[in-house]
Structure formats: structure tokens, C-alpha cells
Amino acid sequence: MLSVDISKKLGEFDLKVNFSIADEPMAILGASGCGKSMTLKCIAGIETPDFGRIVLNDKVLYDSEKGINLSPQKRHVGYLFQNYALFPNMTVAENIGFALNKRHNKDEIIRDFIDKLRLKGLEDKFPAQLSGGQQQRTALARMLALNTEIIMFDEPLSALDSFLKWELEQELMEIFTSFDKPVLYVSHDRGEVYRLCERIAILEKGQMISFSTKHKLFENPCTVTGTILTGCKNISAATESDNGLVFAKDWGIGFKIPTGVVGADIKFVAIRAHLLTLKNNACDNTYNAQIINVIEDVFDWIVLLKLSPKASKPFRWVINKKESPMLEKGFFVDVGVATENIIFLEH
Amino acid sequence: MKNTALPSNKTMYNIIVTPIWISIKTALLATIITFFIGIYAAIFVIRLKRYKGLWDGLFTLPMVLPPTVVGFFLLLFLGKNSFMGKIFAVFDYNFIFSWGATVVSAVVVSFPLMYRTARGAFEQLDQNIISAARTLGISEWRIFWQVMLPNCFYGVLAGVVLSFTRALGEFGATIMVAGNIPGKTQTISTAIYAAVQAGDYELAYKWVGVVVLVSFAVILMLNSWTNRQSKKPVYLQRKAG
Numbered sequence: 001m002l003s004v005d006i007s008k009k010l011g012e013f014d015l016k017v018n019f020s021i022a023d024e025p026m027a028i029l030g031a032s033g034c035g036k037s038m039t040l041k042c043i044a045g046i047e048t049p050d051f052g053r054i055v056l057n058d059k060v061l062y063d064s065e066k067g068i069n070l071s072p073q074k075r076h077v078g079y080l081f082q083n084y085a086l087f088p089n090m091t092v093a094e095n096i097g098f099a100l101n102k103r104h105n106k107d108e109i110i111r112d113f114i115d116k117l118r119l120k121g122l123e124d125k126f127p128a129q130l131s132g133g134q135q136q137r138t139a140l141a142r143m144l145a146l147n148t149e150i151i152m153f154d155e156p157l158s159a160l161d162s163f164l165k166w167e168l169e170q171e172l173m174e175i176f177t178s179f180d181k182p183v184l185y186v187s188h189d190r191g192e193v194y195r196l197c198e199r200i201a202i203l204e205k206g207q208m209i210s211f212s213t214k215h216k217l218f219e220n221p222c223t224v225t226g227t228i229l230t231g232c233k234n235i236s237a238a239t240e241s242d243n244g245l246v247f248a249k250d251w252g253i254g255f256k257i258p259t260g261v262v263g264a265d266i267k268f269v270a271i272r273a274h275l276l277t278l279k280n281n282a283c284d285n286t287y288n289a290q291i292i293n294v295i296e297d298v299f300d301w302i303v304l305l306k307l308s309p310k311a312s313k314p315f316r317w318v319i320n321k322k323e324s325p326m327l328e329k330g331f332f333v334d335v336g337v338a339t340e341n342i343i344f345l346e347h
Numbered sequence: 348m349k350n351t352a353l354p355s356n357k358t359m360y361n362i363i364v365t366p367i368w369i370s371i372k373t374a375l376l377a378t379i380i381t382f383f384i385g386i387y388a389a390i391f392v393i394r395l396k397r398y399k400g401l402w403d404g405l406f407t408l409p410m411v412l413p414p415t416v417v418g419f420f421l422l423l424f425l426g427k428n429s430f431m432g433k434i435f436a437v438f439d440y441n442f443i444f445s446w447g448a449t450v451v452s453a454v455v456v457s458f459p460l461m462y463r464t465a466r467g468a469f470e471q472l473d474q475n476i477i478s479a480a481r482t483l484g485i486s487e488w489r490i491f492w493q494v495m496l497p498n499c500f501y502g503v504l505a506g507v508v509l510s511f512t513r514a515l516g517e518f519g520a521t522i523m524v525a526g527n528i529p530g531k532t533q534t535i536s537t538a539i540y541a542a543v544q545a546g547d548y549e550l551a552y553k554w555v556g557v558v559v560l561v562s563f564a565v566i567l568m569l570n571s572w573t574n575r576q577s578k579k580p581v582y583l584q585r586k587a588g
Contacts, residue, residue, distance in 0.1 A: 046482070072482045079478070087476060087498075
């Protein structure tokens with residue numbers, strides 16, 4: 001159980017986070033420079049907040065009112081860095097064992113984690129002789145061997161290429177399910193956090209703008225930033241017109257307002273690229289759109305559409321190559337979207 | 348030709364060797380002291396949140412001031428009439444014109460070199476490595492000796508060598524506070540000065556030869572050390588690509 005309520009002045013904005021998590025993985029999703037790493041550093045004691053309170057399992061790590069500020073050494077918090085931060089002058093085994101000096105079964109623990117993280121045969125190698133994935137697994141072993149009260153990950157996969165990333169993600173998934181203490185996972189990659197964590201918080205310019213389960217978040221990201229961070233490529237400013245329609249200014253088209261959303265003050269609408277489809281019976285809203293450009297992706301076509309002659313911004317549409325008809329620049333195509341797949345945003 | 352009686356071989360040997368020995372003794376002790384306070388100052392300044400520039404300026408000052416000014420300040424703070432001088436007097440010790448004064452002079456002028464090189468080396472080390480060590484519960488003492496120092500080895504070594512050569516060559520402050528007493532405070536630098544003043548070029552040549560040889564040997568040793576990639580531990584080798 002971890003509860004955090006801190007604020008800290010950071011150059012251009014103030015970091016203000018307030019959340020608590022039980023013994024489960026939680027992700028903090030945010031663009032770079034939004035304060036997510038700073039949050040982890042404050043919990044670990046590497047940085048000091050201006051004021052607030054951090055409590056981990058009844059142990060007060062930081063309390064500005066009572067003047068408590070434990071050193072990182074006394075916090076027993078696991079922290080995995082993006083750039084691994086291994087000790088360059090120590091071998092893999094020495095790195096893992098460095099913090100275990102007082103344990104009588106040090107060698108046993110080292111061997112155990114070398115097995116667990118598939119580092120066998122690399123025990124005597126120095127970090128400079130390892131691949132990125134091996135380095136990160138060593139750092140992971142070094143952190144896990146201490147059996148801390150919480151483990152925190154600061155963009156642990158972002159320096160790896162996609163194949164190694166996937167391998168390590170599998171490893172993390174296993175660790176997350178077996179670790180029955182709080183886990184904090186910071187990333188800007190929506191896929192990663194969606195696969196790894198049940199709960200996701202969104203941080204924008206130091207403010208926590210949403211905190212919910214992943215399914216809720218991806219269905220209704222609540223804010224424009226949340227929508228962008230969950231990977232939505234199409235967002236338009238919107239106004240409500242009198243006849244029960246929402247008008248998307250950038251695309252020059254109107255949508256029927258679904259029941260339930262009525263009364264809300266809609267300022268933006270968003271549609272995920274793959275949720276626009278070729279016109280079919282499920283579509284409540286249909287458009288005859290002009291194709292501006294077709295870009296070939298690995299398995300899909302990325303099609304830029306002009307949804308109406310008045311559109312000022314192209315709509316980014318993704319369609320699987322196998323399902324796609326001939327799409328050619330300048331031609332028109334009938335597309336549509338179900339109202340339930342439209343995200344209406346108030347801010 | 349000098350009209351004084353020629354000294355015997357043994358005294359001649361003493362005359363030549365004593366200043367060399369005093370110089371080396373002084374430079375070695377000064378380097379050891381500078382090593383610790385220089386590194387301590389480097390870590391102190393790195394960790395400062397405010398007034399970094401002020402402290403850095405203060406610590407660098409002995410490097411940019413004329414050595415005579417450094418000597419002047421030493422006289423001011425450690426001389427007979429100073430507060431410290433009065434404390435020394437209680438123990439019947441006179442700092443000025445003592446061997447201790449040669450050491451202190453050498454420490455003060457070589458300190459900025461150690462401080463600056465060590466600071467540069469420590470600042471180049473990835474801060475995350477230090478942070479990682481802290482979150483792992485490693486004490487600051489162990490972090491310094493087992494993480495910072497081994498990974499900044501060549502930077503710190505460069506600081507030590509620079510400090511040693513600077514301490515060895517120290518002249519201005521030394522002659523002001525320690526004087527030029529043969530067999531006591533006369534170092535090789537002050538001895539050369541005295542020999543030239545007295546017109547004894549033969550003696551001066553010998554000392555100059557020794558100084559040039561020692562200094563050059565130190566630089567060569569340092570170069571061969573830092574260039575021999577294959578003999579270095581793996582973690583200190585430059586990575587390819």
C-alpha cells in the first residue's frame with residue numbers, strides 16, 4: 001500500500017500528484033517532461049518534494065509537516081532506470097550482489113536471480129560487454145534481489161529495440177503477476193501500460209488528470225491529453241448546434257449526439273483511426289470522403305481523408321490491406337462510424 | 348671559478364640531494380593531503396544547491412592568484428601575529444620558516460588542480476548510477492570508494508599527477524612563508540633560484556636537469572598508462588563505435 005500526496009515546483013509548471021495504490025501494478029502514462037519520472041524520484045528519495053506526504057505500508061517516507069525525509073537508503077524502494085544505471089566497474093554477479101553484503105545467503109540469492117532472469121553464462125561479464133536487454137535484465141535482478149516493499153519502473157523499455165522490448169515485457173509481466181506488493185510503472189507507451197497494468201493514471205504538466213482502470217480509460221479518456229496519450233490520432237474542436245448535432249469544426253461534419261451525452265458541454269470530438277469503417281449497417285454517421293493520400297504501412301493502409309469539402313484538417317484512417325478496396329488518391333470513398341465509437345470530450 | 352674550498356664528495360652529494368629529497372617529501376605529503384581535501388571539496392560543491400559559483404570561485408582562487416599573493420595570505424593567517432600563530436606559540440611552534448610551511452604552501456597551490464579535475468570526473472559520471480546505489484541502500488562511504496572512485500579512476504589520477512607536479516614546482520608562496528633554509532625548507536625550486544642568484548650555474552644545471560627529468564618521466568608515465576587500452580580493466584576501456 002502506497003499513498004502519495006506531494007507537490008513540487010518544476011521550472012515551467014508545478015508537480016501536484018495525489019494517489020494511493022494497493023498491492024497491484026499501476027501505470028503512470030504521460031508525455032515526456034510531464035513530471036512522471038520526478039514523481040518516482042520523489043518516492044525513492046532521490047528528489048525532495050516541496051511539501052506533502054509519502055507513506056509506504058505505514059512507514060512515513062516523507063512528511064513536510066513533521067519534517068520527515070528518509071534518505072533513499074532507508075526507504076527500501078526498488079527503482080529501475082531507463083538507462084539501466086548498472087555499476088560499470090562490477091560484473092553481472094557483483095552488480096546483483098553489491099547490495100546484499102549483509103545477507104548470509106548472498107551467493108544463493110545471486111544464483112537464484114541469475115537463473116530467473118536468464119543471465120547464466122554472463123555472470124563474469126561487465127555491463128559494457130552486454131546487450132541492452134541483458135543489461136536491463138541485470139538491473140532488474142539487482143533490484144528484485146533486495147525484495148523491497150515496492151518496485152518502480154522508469155520507462156524501462158524505451159531504450160530497447162522492439163524485439164528485445166517484447167522479450168523483456170514478457171519478463172515484466174511475469175514479475176508483475178508474482179509480485180504481491182505495489183508496482184509503479186511509468187511510460188509514454190500506451191500499448192505497454194495497457195498490457196502490463198490494470199490501473200492507469202494520466203499525468204499532464206504535473207497534474208494527474210485521470211486515474212481509472214484501463215478499460216474505462218481507453219473507452220473514455222476524459223480529456224484531449226488523455227485521448228492523445230491513449231493513441232487516438234483524430235481529434236477535432238467541436239461545437240453543439242441546436243438541432244441535436246455536434247459539429248466537428250476541423251472535419252466540417254456533424255454527428256448525432258447519443259443519449260446520455262446530452263446536456264454535456266462538448267468541446268472536442270475524437271475518433272480512433274481504425275474505428276472509422278467502410279460504410280455498413282452499423283454506421284450511424286456516414287460520409288462520402290475524398291482520398292487525399294494513401295500511405296502503405298506494414299499490414300495496413302494509412303489513408304488521409306477529407307471528410308467533407310469544408311474540412312480544414314485531414315482525417316487519419318487505418319484499414320487492413322486485406323479488407324481494403326482499391327484506394328486511390330483523388331477518388332471518393334463511402335465511410336462511416338458508429339456513434340458509440342465517437343469520443344466526446346468536455347475539455 | 349669559485350675561490351671557496353671545494354667540498355668533499357660526501358658533502359657535495361648532500362648539497363645536491365637534500366633539496367631534491369625535501370622537494371619530493373613535500374610534494375608527496377602535499378599530494379596526499381590535497382587528494383583528500385580536493386575530493387572532499389569536489390563532492391561538497393557538487394552537492395551544493397545554492398552558491399555553487401561562489402564556492403567554486405573560492406576554491407579555484409589559489410590557481411589564478413599570483414603565488415606571492417597566496418604566500419601573503421598564508422603569512423596573514425598563519426604568521427606570528429595571527430590567531431593561528433598565537434595558538435602555535437602555545438605549543439612553542441613557529442609555523443613560518445618551518446618545513447610545515449613548505450607543505451602548506453604546496454597544498455594550497457595544488458589544491459585547485461585536484462579539486463577541479465576530481466569535480467570534472469565526478470560530474471561526468473552518470474548521476475543515475477549514484478541514485479541507483481542509494482536506492483539499493485548502499486552507504487555514501489561505499490558509494491564513494493566502490494562506485495565513484497573506480498569509475499572516475501583516470502580523472503582522479505590526472506588530478507593527483509597534476510597536483511604532484513604543481514606541488515613539486517611550487518616556488519612563490521614557499522619562498523615567502525618557508526624561506527630558503529638549506530637542509531630544512533630549501534626545495535629544488537628555491538635552491539635553483541638561490542644557485543642562480545649566487546652565480547653557481549654548475550649546481551643550477553644539475554638541479555634543473557633533475558627537475559626536467561622527473562617532470563618529464565611523470566608525464567610519460569601518465570600518457571603510457573592512459574593509452575594502454577588493453578591493460579586497463581574492461582570497464583575503463585573506451586568502447587568501440
